Amino acid sequence: MNRDAMLAQLKEQQIFDIVIIGGGATGLGAAVDAASRGYRTLLIEQYDFGKGTSSRSTKLVHGGVRYLAQGNIKLVKEALRERGWLLKNAPHLTSVQPFIVPVFSWWEKIYYSVGLKMYDLLAGKLSLGNTLILNKKETLAYLPSINPQKLVGGILYYDGQFNDSALCTSLAITAAKHGAVILNYVKATGFIKEKEIITGVELEDTLANDQYAVKAKSVINATGVFTDAILHMDQPTHELLVTPSQGIHLVIDASHFKGNHAMMIPKTDDGRVLFAVPWQHKIVVGTTDTPIHVIDIEPKPLAEEIEFVIEHFNRYTNASITRQDVKTVFVGLRPLVKSNNIGSTALLSRDHTLVVSPSRLVTITGGKWTTYRKMGQDAVDNAIFVSKQTHKNACRTQTLAIGNELEKQRAIESIIKDCPALAELLHPQYPYIKAEVVYATRYEMAITVEDFLARRIRLLFLDAKAAIEMIDLVAVLMANELHKDSNWVLSQKHSFETLAQQYLLT
Numbered sequence: 001m002n003r004d005a006m007l008a009q010l011k012e013q014q015i016f017d018i019v020i021i022g023g024g025a026t027g028l029g030a031a032v033d034a035a036s037r038g039y040r041t042l043l044i045e046q047y048d049f050g051k052g053t054s055s056r057s058t059k060l061v062h063g064g065v066r067y068l069a070q071g072n073i074k075l076v077k078e079a080l081r082e083r084g085w086l087l088k089n090a091p092h093l094t095s096v097q098p099f100i101v102p103v104f105s106w107w108e109k110i111y112y113s114v115g116l117k118m119y120d121l122l123a124g125k126l127s128l129g130n131t132l133i134l135n136k137k138e139t140l141a142y143l144p145s146i147n148p149q150k151l152v153g154g155i156l157y158y159d160g161q162f163n164d165s166a167l168c169t170s171l172a173i174t175a176a177k178h179g180a181v182i183l184n185y186v187k188a189t190g191f192i193k194e195k196e197i198i199t200g201v202e203l204e205d206t207l208a209n210d211q212y213a214v215k216a217k218s219v220i221n222a223t224g225v226f227t228d229a230i231l232h233m234d235q236p237t238h239e240l241l242v243t244p245s246q247g248i249h250l251v252i253d254a255s256h257f258k259g260n261h262a263m264m265i266p267k268t269d270d271g272r273v274l275f276a277v278p279w280q281h282k283i284v285v286g287t288t289d290t291p292i293h294v295i296d297i298e299p300k301p302l303a304e305e306i307e308f309v310i311e312h313f314n315r316y317t318n319a320s321i322t323r324q325d326v327k328t329v330f331v332g333l334r335p336l337v338k339s340n341n342i343g344s345t346a347l348l349s350r351d352h353t354l355v356v357s358p359s360r361l362v363t364i365t366g367g368k369w370t371t372y373r374k375m376g377q378d379a380v381d382n383a384i385f386v387s388k389q390t391h392k393n394a395c396r397t398q399t400l401a402i403g404n405e406l407e408k409q410r411a412i413e414s415i416i417k418d419c420p421a422l423a424e425l426l427h428p429q430y431p432y433i434k435a436e437v438v439y440a441t442r443y444e445m446a447i448t449v450e451d452f453l454a455r456r457i458r459l460l461f462l463d464a465k466a467a468i469e470m471i472d473l474v475a476v477l478m479a480n481e482l483h484k485d486s487n488w489v490l491s492q493k494h495s496f497e498t499l500a501q502q503y504l505l506t
Contacts, residue, residue, distance in 0.1 A: 001176045003445050007205070009181045010212060016042045016181075018383050019201050019216040021188045021230055023047075024054035025164075025369050026352075027222035028171035029376030029397070035180035036400060037380070038392040042214060043175065044186040044203060048451045050168030052297060053224050054369065055455050056332030058249060058287055059279050061086050061094060061160030061370050066266060066273055068119055075351050077122045079370045083160050084126025085398055086373065090167060092405035096128045097161040097277065099262045100142050100154045102316070109133065109153055112266065116157045129158035142261045145317045156261075161279065164369060165455035169444050170403030184445055186212075191219070191234055191359070198234070198359045207447065218387035220379045221363040225295050225333045234361050241355065242365060243338045248301040249286035250309050251328045251462055256319045257283045265316055274312050282327065282462050285313050292333065299331040300502060323505040328464040330503060337366045354378055360386045373397050412439050426470050432457050437474055441481040449474050449492045450499060464503035471496055 018034045020027045023045025031043040045051075063080035064072075087094045101116065103109040113133045120131045132155070139154035140146065172182045185207045192200030198219050203212040221230040231238040257263075257276050265274040277284045288305040306329065314320055337353045352367030352375045364379040377395050384391065415435045416423045422435040440446040440456035452474055454460040459467040475489045475496075482488075 001173050001182065001443055001445050006181050006183050013181065015215040016040045017217050017389060018220060019214065020220045020222055022222035022224065023049040023184060024052055024224050025168065025372035026364055026375045028168055028175065029372040030220055030222055030379045031175035031180050031182065032171055033376045033380045033395060033397050035175045035178035036396045041180040043180060043182050044188060045184045046187040047297060048184050048455060049172050050165040050455055053332045054168055055165035056330050057164045057369050058275055059161055059164060059277065059284060061162050063119060065119060068115055078374065080123040081126060082371050082374055084123065087160050089400060090170065090402040093167050093170060094160055094162040096158055097262055099157050099159055099264050100139060101264050101266060102139060102146055102154045103152050104150045105152060112155050116155050119157065132156040142259060143263055144259055145257045145319060147316055147318055169456065174402050185447060193359065196359060198361055217389055218383035219361050220383050221361055222379065224335045227335060227363060227365045231363060234357055234359050241338055242335045244292050244295055244333045245336055246290050246292050246299050246331055246333050247287035248305045248309065248329060248331045249284050250326045252283050252285060252321055252325050253327065254278065254281060254283055256321055256325065257317060268312055276313060280458060280462055285309055295333065298502065299333055301329050301331050326505045328461055328503045329505055330461050335365050354382060356382060356386055362386065411443060412436065415439060426473055427466055429466060430459065434477055437477040438481055441478050449478060449496045460500060460503060464500045468497055468500050
């Protein structure tokens with residue numbers, strides 16, 4: 001997947017069956033779906049793939065235990081089915097994660113054991129493991145860091161875990177292998193219309209400041225929290241569809257929460273869910289659900305959110321972490337579908353919504369990572385229908401393999417064979433090597449230092465200080481691949497260090 005080659009395809013082709021705006025989970029899922037069916041597909045992303053919400057999740061592929069408590073059986077059942085397919089289709093990026101729900105009364109033990117048994121049953125043949133009821137001693141063995149005060153026992157259940165932005169990259173590569181044109185740093189600037197119907201999209205390559213116009217039989221808006229901006233580009237009087245909220249996650253060393261089992265507190269003081277999840281040899285702790293009014297591509301944590309997560313983690317464990325123990329903090333925005341009758345964003349539906357505008361623009365929003373495949377399928381089905389396109393192949397994505405880890409490993413080995421020095425570590429405390437920078441730049445469309453350190457590897461989301469310490473090496477390696485000069489290196493170092501400071505609490 002090479003950006004110059006993709007731009008050449010864009011210039012040559014110029015007519016597409018489906019143009020997708022948005023390179024997060026939903027847009028990339030739609031691109032894989034459309035391209036694998038045989039439709040001429042273009043996906044454009046204003047920033048980098050997964051730059052927004054799709055790289056800032058709790059790293060869980062799950063049915064949604066709390067949605068079961070809300071009585072949304074349909075959403076949970078669909079998500080559990082999608083969870084099972086994702087784990088089968090991307091085994092190199094997913095895993096099964098055991099969870100413990102600690103309980104502090106006999107009533108809680110009965111209530112949560114019944115709910116989680118039902119959760120397991122709803123998964124059917126795609127179940128990841130049997131739910132077990134634990135006594136206090138067993139719970140303490142699985143969660144050695146939990147605060148034993150008032151603990152009665154726990155419930156053991158299983159969910160999925162994944163690397164979100166790596167999955168974005170794999171989806172982009174998969175779509176490209178099926179013939180899609182996939183481009184990051186390309187922005188939709190306007191629609192071309194005939195008799196009020198969208199027939200094309202005006203584009204800008206934000207790196208080169210080049211302008212393009214492509215013809216499109218159908219356009220899908222899959223821009224997450226930026227959904228309304230695209231709707232307003234189509235129709236300035238369109239009512240707002242999305243109510244954004246933000247959730248933060250703190251990342252700490254595994255020494256603060258020992259063991260391989262995650263902890264899920266289903267209901268804190270204010271009704272939120274608290275997770276402590278082992279991930280890439282760290283612990284991800286979160287999350288919050290805070291309504292926001294300004295949408296920013298780099299949202300910032302609020303002081304009260306940080307204190308909420310630290311205070312509740314310390315309350316439920318024997319830890320006494322402070323801001324100084326946090327290796328990084330990352331913030332994601334949720335594109336929740338607007339409702340005038342609900343005061344709290346925590347209560348808004350996480351189910352997805354599909355809207356077809358009079359211009360035939362298909363908008364897909366809401367949902368969550370776990371159901372990205374179904375969202376993509378629904379968007380493509382509707383795009384084909386409203387544009388009256390000839391049906392080609394049926395949807396294939398239920399069983400379609402995502403990415404190719406063996407192919408990637410062979411490519412990295414070949415890079416090292418050509419230059420053995422590229423086998424050297426980028427940082428003494430982490431396993432990443434120089435060849436990975438070269439690979440990401442050549443084959444995964446990494447364009448900036450941030451693309452690599454934040455999303456091709458996850459170091460900014462694991463240890464912001466270590467990521468800053470890698471800047472020099474990464475910038476020089478990328479400059480060599482991209483044929484950039486020393487001014488580019490200095491600019492990249494400055495911009496990434498400025499960004500990374502926002503992920504630090506000290």
